Amino acid sequence: MAKIQTPQPVRGTQDIFGEDQERFSHVVETFERVRRLFGFKGVEMPVFEPTAVFARSLGETTDVVSKEMYSFEDRGGDSLTLRPEFTAGICRAFLSNGWQQHVPLKLSAHGPLFRYERPQKGRYRQFHQLDAEIIGAGEAAADVELLCFADQLLKELGIDDGVTLQLNTLGDAESRDAWRDALVEHFQAHRTELSEDSQDRLERNPLRILDSKERQDRPIADAAPDIDAYLSTEAKEFFAQVTEGIDACGVAWTRNSRLVRGLDYYRHTAFEFVTDRLGAQGTVLAGGRYDGLMESLGGPHTPAVGWAAGIERLGMLLDEPEKCGPDAIFVPLGDGCEAAAMKLMGELRRSGISCEMAYKGNMKKRMQKANAAGASYVVIIGENELANSVAAVKNLVTGDQREIVLSGLVEALTA
Ligand code: ATP
Numbered sequence: 521m522a523k524i525q526t527p528q529p530v531r532g533t534q535d536i537f538g539e540d541q542e543r544f545s546h547v548v549e550t551f552e553r554v555r556r557l558f559g560f561k562g563v564e565m566p567v568f569e570p571t572a573v574f575a576r577s578l579g580e581t582t583d584v585v586s587k588e589m590y591s592f593e594d595r596g597g598d599s600l601t602l603r604p605e606f607t608a609g610i611c612r613a614f615l616s617n618g619w620q621q622h623v624p625l626k627l628s629a630h631g632p633l634f635r636y637e638r639p640q641k642g643r644y645r646q647f648h649q650l651d652a653e654i655i656g657a658g659e660a661a662a663d664v665e666l667l668c669f670a671d672q673l674l675k676e677l678g679i680d681d682g683v684t685l686q687l688n689t690l691g692d693a694e695s696r697d698a699w700r701d702a703l704v705e706h707f708q709a710h711r712t713e714l715s716e717d718s719q720d721r722l723e724r725n726p727l728r729i730l731d732s733k734e735r736q737d738r739p740i741a742d743a744a745p746d747i748d749a750y751l752s753t754e755a756k757e758f759f760a761q762v763t764e765g766i767d768a769c770g771v772a773w774t775r776n777s778r779l780v781r782g783l784d785y786y787r788h789t790a791f792e793f794v795t796d797r798l799g800a801q802g803t804v805l806a807g808g809r810y811d812g813l814m815e816s817l818g819g820p821h822t823p824a825v826g827w828a829a830g831i832e833r834l835g836m837l838l839d840e841p842e843k844c845g846p847d848a849i850f851v852p853l854g855d856g857c858e859a860a861a862m863k864l865m866g867e868l869r870r871s872g873i874s875c876e877m878a879y880k881g882n883m884k885k886r887m888q889k890a891n892a893a894g895a896s897y898v899v900i901i902g903e904n905e906l907a908n909s910v911a912a913v914k915n916l917v918t919g920d921q922r923e924i925v926l927s928g929l930v931e932a933l934t935a
């Protein structure tokens with residue numbers, strides 16, 4: 521018989537296990553806790569949407585839509601796309617469910633996203649994000665609240681050290697248009713020095729040249745005019761309210777007037793939390809205000825602001841997670857002992873004590889397993905113990921071993 525080839529994973533996907541998985545869970549659990557402190561409701565979203573949801577809202581010329589989407593026709597002939605981001609799907613949900621009645625609506629989500637990118641450390645084809653949005657709020661207070669949320673999350677994860685909040689404003693539509701014209705003029709003058717991609721961007725969306733990662737574009741992008749000269753009074757005032765708000769909350773930031781977000785729908789506030797510890801993949805959390813998005817999906821004007829953070833990138837920045845084994849490992853030895861141990865473990869778990877059973881191998885092997893698992897106690901139940909309704913409980917930290925009556929186990933293990 522021909523040898524069966526073992527299947528390979530899809531390029532750019534990960535099987536997250538062991539310490540990496542613990543980091544992942546810790547990020548998600550911390551996010552879930554902090555989002556409640558800020559009053560964000562959770563939302564569970566479909567992993568795929570009609571392709572138009574992303575194509576229309578992100579803009580046909582963005583990298584995500586033009587190069588990175590996993591789009592396919594389903595069996596019914598509809599064009600679907602695996603979500604490359606949360607925001608567009610959440611806006612679609614807002615419109616399809618008539619959530620207007622809930623504004624300002626503070627939502628949070630997390631889960632997998634899909635982009636056809638060149639895989640490398642910190643960049644995958646299936647990756648995971650945390651996401652926070654405030655929909656139906658045009659006030660700077662919403663931007664401030666989201667930035668405080670992001671700041672507190674990073675602090676509670678213990679990774680704020682070496683992470684900088686870079687903040688910019690893209691102004692209102694009027695400011696943005698005036699700045700755009702000035703950028704076109706500047707880039708036109710250096711057209712031939714630009715990378716091919718950026719020459720293309722010049723036609724489609726010149727703002728994105730500022731965002732270019734191509735080395736040859738950098739000096740030209742860095743010499744481009746700032747938005748500041750083009751900001752309307754209203755746009756300036758809005759930005760001042762945001763910065764005053766976060767200053768009052770003690771959120772540290774620096775101005776990066778070169779910062780534009782990769783997607784078309786951003787207005788006013790744009791920001792990235794950046795670290796120097798992850799090489800080129802240094803943006804851990806990014807977002808901004810997207811007042812124009814809902815209309816691009818055919819909805820009413822609905823100002824909104826949000827951010828997303830890469831779970832893997834946050835996980836990589838965490839300190840080494842503490843090894844935490846179960847509270848107790850049970851070692852049943854003899855007839856009827858396994859069933860008795862199962863029953864006792866059920867009682868302990870209902871009291872919030874974590875336990876596992878070592879049911880394989882001789883006594884020595886089982887004790888080794890208990891030690892390797894990092895358990896606090898080993899509970900040995902042999903036939904003699906069972907007959908006397910006791911267990912031999914060994915404290916693995918002190919090495920001390922005692923006989924405990926079964927009815928007193930919970931107390932003994934929580935002492
Ligand atoms: P980049 O400039 O790194 O491509 P982006 O602008 O495409 O980022 P967003 O769409 O704003 O990123 O996503 C927000 C966050 O999600 C990023 O800051 C990053 O932490 C994470 N992220 C984005 N793409 C990937 C990916 N392919 N793999 C892992 N994490 C990612």
Ligand code: MG
Pocket residue numbers: 782
């Ligand atoms: Mg990208």
